[in-house]
Amino acid sequence: MSEESAPQPTTTPPALKKAVRTYLRFDYSERLEHLVLLISFTILGVTGLAQKYAISQTGEAILGMLGGIEMTRVIHRTSAIVLMVVSIYHIVALFYRILVKRVSLTMLPVTEDFLHLYQDILYYLGLRKRKAYYGRYTYAEKVEYLAVVWGTLIMAITGFMMWNPIATTRWLPGEIIPAAKAAHGAEALLAVLAIILWHFYHVHVRHFNKSMFIGKMTEEEMREEHPAELALIKSGKTGESPPAEVIHQRQRYFFPIATIAVGVLGFGLYKFATFEVTAINTVPPGETAPIFVPITPTPTATALPTATPAPGEVTHANTWEGTFGPLFNERCGACHVQSNQGGLSLATYQDALKGGQSGPAIVPGDPDTSLIVQIQSSGNHPGQLTIDELNKVIEWIEAGAPEK
Numbered sequence: 001m002s003e004e005s006a007p008q009p010t011t012t013p014p015a016l017k018k019a020v021r022t023y024l025r026f027d028y029s030e031r032l033e034h035l036v037l038l039i040s041f042t043i044l045g046v047t048g049l050a051q052k053y054a055i056s057q058t059g060e061a062i063l064g065m066l067g068g069i070e071m072t073r074v075i076h077r078t079s080a081i082v083l084m085v086v087s088i089y090h091i092v093a094l095f096y097r098i099l100v101k102r103v104s105l106t107m108l109p110v111t112e113d114f115l116h117l118y119q120d121i122l123y124y125l126g127l128r129k130r131k132a133y134y135g136r137y138t139y140a141e142k143v144e145y146l147a148v149v150w151g152t153l154i155m156a157i158t159g160f161m162m163w164n165p166i167a168t169t170r171w172l173p174g175e176i177i178p179a180a181k182a183a184h185g186a187e188a189l190l191a192v193l194a195i196i197l198w199h200f201y202h203v204h205v206r207h208f209n210k211s212m213f214i215g216k217m218t219e220e221e222m223r224e225e226h227p228a229e230l231a232l233i234k235s236g237k238t239g240e241s242p243p244a245e246v247i248h249q250r251q252r253y254f255f256p257i258a259t260i261a262v263g264v265l266g267f268g269l270y271k272f273a274t275f276e277v278t279a280i281n282t283v284p285p286g287e288t289a290p291i292f293v294p295i296t297p298t299p300t301a302t303a304l305p306t307a308t309p310a311p312g313e314v315t316h317a318n319t320w321e322g323t324f325g326p327l328f329n330e331r332c333g334a335c336h337v338q339s340n341q342g343g344l345s346l347a348t349y350q351d352a353l354k355g356g357q358s359g360p361a362i363v364p365g366d367p368d369t370s371l372i373v374q375i376q377s378s379g380n381h382p383g384q385l386t387i388d389e390l391n392k393v394i395e396w397i398e399a400g401a402p403e404k
Contacts, residue, residue: 022216023233029093033086034212040082045192047076052185054382055335055342055375069382080159081273087152088265092258100250102242106136109146113139135228144199151191158184164276178338318396320349320403327393328352332383344371349403364401367394 026034050062050072066072097103116132116139123131132138137145161168161180168176203209209225211217222230232238241247328346329337336346344356352372355361361372368374373394376385385393396402 021219023219023222023230024215025211025217026215028215031212031215033090033093036082036086040079040086041191041195043079044076044083045188045195047072047079048185048188049192051076051382052188060381063382069384077163077273080155081269083152084156084269084272087156088262088269091265092262095258096254100247100254107142107145109139109142113142133228134226135232136226138225140202144194147191147194151187154187155184155191158187160272160275163272167276318399318402320352320401324393324396325349327385327389331385331389335382362397362401364397365399367397370397373397 046062047066050059050066051069053059054063054069063069063072066075098105112135116134119128119132122128158180161172161177162184165177168180203212207225209217209221211221217225219230222233229238242250325346325348332346335341336344340356342356342358344358344361345351345354346361352362353360353364355371359369359371361370363370373390375381376390376393
């Protein structure tokens with residue numbers, strides 16, 4: 001939604017005997033903005049929650065359909081950029097309506113909204129005959145609009161921290177990254193539930209409001225949903241648009257300033273997406289030098305004999321402490337070391353043997369019943385091991401999964 005002047009009645013064909021009078025509520029640009037917001041938000045919700053609940057059956061199915069965790073992240077971040085572009089457009093369009101068209105800020109809460117809320121409570125309790133006398137926007141629509149603004153701001157800030165963790169921790173403590181992850185996921189879940197439980201009910205279930213798709217509302221719908229605004233329209237007190245020459249004069253000042261603002265915000269969005277690529281790319285490159293190649297072959301020393309492990313002897317490399325603990329920390333650390341998704345922690349050897357909600361992750365001597373082998377063998381896991389790494393894990397478990 002956005003600020004807009006009061007809707008004007010549209011003409012209907014005279015040939016219709018019982019023509020239904022309609023009123024323009026949202027113009028084409030507002031409907032297009034809502035459509036892009038709808039698509040980008042839906043993609044963000046699906047791809048974001050699939051990553052948040054990656055080890056659930058639904059999460060794994062969605063990640064598999066989207067081509068794996070890395071492709072899902074690309075889709076998620078692309079949709080985030082689209083959402084921020086829509087936000088920039090909304091800001092510019094909002095100021096255009098305020099500064100050029102001089103429309104009133106009907107989307108902002110006013111004292112009368114609290115009176116409307118009180119009247120609706122009386123109506124739902126059976127102590128009042130009808131609901132409140134709404135204007136252009138109800139108090140529920142205003143709250144939902146402000147929730148979108150607040151939610152987008154929170155998601156942008158926490159998303160930048162997770163997208164650029166090294167740059168963030170240069171100025172803030174390292175604990176801010178898991179805190180941003182928790183806030184990002186919680187806000188995403190809250191937004192999706194609010195859309196499904198609140199928005200869908202009030203706009204599509206209780207009464208299917210088509211105005212955001214066709215731009216118009218019938219007189220009967222206006223009388224039911226926005227009676228105070230309809231009364232203003234019928235009384236001719238909605239206000240007239242400024243003369244064309246006044247609009248042109250204001251545009252001469254507005255467009256140059258808006259162009260500069262869009263350029264600054266666009267550059268900020270570009271830096272948002274490219275500020276930091278990976279942790280490796282942020283490390284300064286090492287010094288290079290030409291390789292020394294001697295003219296005459298360098299004498300080679302006789303290789304010293306190395307000790308060969310006796311049969312049944314376990315080397316340090318084939319233990320949890322030597323190889324597999326660090327391996328699981330690297331591959332699975334985000335979900336099962338820093339947090340305990342599914343009740344499974346791989347922070348220590350004892351935690352791995354204990355397992356999670358689905359059973360023990362490691363069963364010494366029995367890789368077939370070890371949950372970590374079953375999950376990794378199915379592929380497309382967020383912390384997927386390579387084939388060589390998985391084979392080494394299986395050999396280690398078959399050897400009894402020694403700790404030290």
